[in-house]
Each structure stands twice: as C-alpha cells, then as structure tokens.
Amino acid sequence: MKIKVKNPIVELDGDEMARVMWHMIKEQLILPYLDIPLVYFDLGIKSRDETDDQITIEAAKAIKKYGVGVKCATITPDAERVKEYNLKKAWKSPNATIRAYLDGTVFRKPIIVRNVPPLVRRWKKPIIIGRHAYGDIYNAVEYRLDEPAEVELIVRNSKNERLLVHKFEGKGVILAMHNLESSIRSFARACINYALSEKVDLWFSAKDTISKVYHGYFKEIFQEEVEKRKEELERAGVRYQYLLIDDAAAQIMKSEGGILWACMNYEGDIMSDLVAAGFGSLGLMTSVLVSPDGVYEYEAAHGTVRRHYYEYLKGNRTSTNPTASIFAWTGALKKRGELDGTEEVCKFAEKLERAVLNTIESGVITKDLQPFTDPPVERFVYLDEFILEVRKNLEKLLGEEFGGEGSA
Numbered sequence: 001m002k003i004k005v006k007n008p009i010v011e012l013d014g015d016e017m018a019r020v021m022w023h024m025i026k027e028q029l030i031l032p033y034l035d036i037p038l039v040y041f042d043l044g045i046k047s048r049d050e051t052d053d054q055i056t057i058e059a060a061k062a063i064k065k066y067g068v069g070v071k072c073a074t075i076t077p078d079a080e081r082v083k084e085y086n087l088k089k090a091w092k093s094p095n096a097t098i099r100a101y102l103d104g105t106v107f108r109k110p111i112i113v114r115n116v117p118p119l120v121r122r123w124k125k126p127i128i129i130g131r132h133a134y135g136d137i138y139n140a141v142e143y144r145l146d147e148p149a150e151v152e153l154i155v156r157n158s159k160n161e162r163l164l165v166h167k168f169e170g171k172g173v174i175l176a177m178h179n180l181e182s183s184i185r186s187f188a189r190a191c192i193n194y195a196l197s198e199k200v201d202l203w204f205s206a207k208d209t210i211s212k213v214y215h216g217y218f219k220e221i222f223q224e225e226v227e228k229r230k231e232e233l234e235r236a237g238v239r240y241q242y243l244l245i246d247d248a249a250a251q252i253m254k255s256e257g258g259i260l261w262a263c264m265n266y267e268g269d270i271m272s273d274l275v276a277a278g279f280g281s282l283g284l285m286t287s288v289l290v291s292p293d294g295v296y297e298y299e300a301a302h303g304t305v306r307r308h309y310y311e312y313l314k315g316n317r318t319s320t321n322p323t324a325s326i327f328a329w330t331g332a333l334k335k336r337g338e339l340d341g342t343e344e345v346c347k348f349a350e351k352l353e354r355a356v357l358n359t360i361e362s363g364v365i366t367k368d369l370q371p372f373t374d375p376p377v378e379r380f381v382y383l384d385e386f387i388l389e390v391r392k393n394l395e396k397l398l399g400e401e402f403g404g405e406g407s408a
C-alpha cells in the first residue's frame, strides 16, 4: 500500500538532462511508493516561452500557497539558447524570479557519503552556506576618475548631509554600494528558520571592526532577529555566534561542520564555491530556497547538465549523477511530512536517502564521483543502472519494515 502524503507539494519541471533524470526519479522512486498530490508546473524552456514566462510566476505563487516546492534545474537563456530553442526572448532566470517573489535566501548543503570524503579531512558534517542575495557590490555604482577630483557622498534627506569620500590628487576609482534594512532582516530570519529546520549552529560573519557602520548594521540586525527567537533557538539547541569574517574562515577549516554559515553577498559568493569544491562533486550538492515566512523550495545545486543531454539525444547512455535531484525530493518530502505531522512520509524520505547512500557506499557510483572515492572505485555505472540499484536498496529498506510488521 502506498504512503499517503496529506498536502500538496508543488513540482517544478525543468530542462535537458536534469529533466530526463527528474522523470526517472519520479516514476521509479517516488510514485510507486507515495500517494502524493503534486501541483505540477512545467518550467521547461518551451513552456516558459509559450506562456511568456507567466508559468514561473504561477509556480512561485503556488509554492507560497502550499509552503513546499521541489524544482528541477532549468535553462537560464542567453543569446545562444534563444537561437537553440527559437525563443521569443532571453527570459529571466526562473530561480531569480522565484527568489524575488518569495523574498527568499538560498542555502547550499552538501550530501556526505562515507567513501567520498571531503578534501578537508576534519569536515564530517555539512557546512551550509547562506548567502545574502541583495545589494552590496552587486547593485553598486562605480566610477573611474581620470583626473583629480573631490568626491563627496550627498544624502538628500531632511539634514542634507555631505561626506567627503576622498580628495583625489590624480587618477583613481570609486564605488558606492547600499543595502536595505528589510532585505537584511529577511535574510536573518530565513537563516534562523533554516538553522532551526536543520538543527545546526548558526554563524554570521562580517568585518564590523573595519566597517563599523555598514557591516555593523548587518551585525546589529542579525543580533536583533536572534534575540526575538531566543527561546526557540535555545529549545532546539541551536547556538548563534557572530564572528569576524577572517576568524570564521579560519575556524571553518578547523571545524567538524554541522554549521550554517551566513555570509554577506560577496563573501557568500566566494565561500559557497569554496565549500562546494571542498565537498567534491556538484552531483552531491543540494540547494534550498527559504523565505522569511517559512516557505521552502528544494533543488539540486547543479544545472541542466547540458553536455550529457546532447549525448543522450544521440542515443548514448550517460553516467549522470541523480543524487542531488533525489535529495531535492526527499528534502521536500521531509518538510511536507514535518508540516503535516505525517511521520511515515518523513520516514520514507529518510529511507530513500539511506538507499542512495547505501548505493554509493557499496561502490555503485556515477563517473563524476570516481576521482574522489576512497577507497578508489574502479568501475562507474550509467544513470539507469544507478537508479535501479537505488530502487533495489530502497525495496530492501522498506521490506525490513513491512516484513517486521507482517510477522508481528
């Protein structure tokens, strides 16, 4: 008998090889076991083009309504893609549209497998990076001075203040950046929600000793939001600490992991790639969008795996790693089960995760993991073989439980 999922999960379909994997996962690892109401949106590039991208907005609204979404990787079109798929225009990144609509923060979380050890030996648990995705140098005004100048910052408010930036004797360069209280507060709240959801410690780091006002402002808002949720954090055993960014960078190398590290925009850009590389393959990296009001959207951190798709179109088998996409599904299922109070749904998701880990740990791996395995694995498998093996392992884990119940 299938396990009943009480409330809907919003499913966002995508493009290319990621879409191929998506359907295999759904048909072979989800639908045979779960009676699940899926609210489906096709975010494949053709469907976005046909609806003038309205489908993306509709999907974002549905995620807000139902609280949990799961998304397949999608093409963000550029000029080349416009030609390739004969599009009306280069539509905006669906992720950016959904993130803006939900006012969300993206967290990247690695999947840890015993025989794919992180490059940093001390890392035992995931290090999750939360990157503030608004403002700073990403929405800055820059100016290049080719002659001497006096540069001032003019604030047109009731006080009409002017601040001298610098008196340039020769050439130079300037930059003015900003951020918003509302955006920083949303970011802090999303980080607190996610730390609570994952039961991991929360770090926020900046350089407030140097940037007393700008970085200091971030630190202050974080502290205020943490104070508001103090009891909840204590109850969950989640500790918050503020660290100077350089101290945090050193501490993270020495830590075991199990931390959500919240970073400002630029630092988060760097640290997320650094930590991702430290954990190995993109095929083992998941990503979650969390809104300040507690809406969750899960996905794999990788893209549509374009090169593999072209092979697939030629009729060749590919050794694409579906792990992160499977974990997007299990992340959504666990959250759905938690919100609905249906423990059997959470348990199923945990078993599916275990089945994937058992598969890899037994030496059945896709090609991308081969260089990182310890002990080394000589032979890799193709996508269909990998999924089949996961299903076998899942059946085994489910069988243990049902077998136990049946004999009782």
Ligand code: NAP
Pocket: 072, 073, 074, 075, 076, 077, 095, 282, 283, 299, 300, 301, 302, 303, 304, 305, 306, 307, 308, 319, 320, 321, 322, 368
């Ligand atoms: P990609 O899909 O991340 O793949 C880049 C390379 O990484 C692949 O060619 C492959 O290397 C390896 N790789 C990534 N995921 C893998 C997996 N699951 N299993 C095995 N290998 C994996 O980036 P892309 O191919 O350059 O980008 C394609 C499209 O994805 C772009 O149109 C971009 O807009 C989109 N994209 C979407 C998202 C999203 O929706 N969240 C995120 C990023 C990019 P080898 O070729 O060496 O095997």
Ligand code: MG
Pocket: 269, 270, 273
């Ligand atoms: Mg980057």
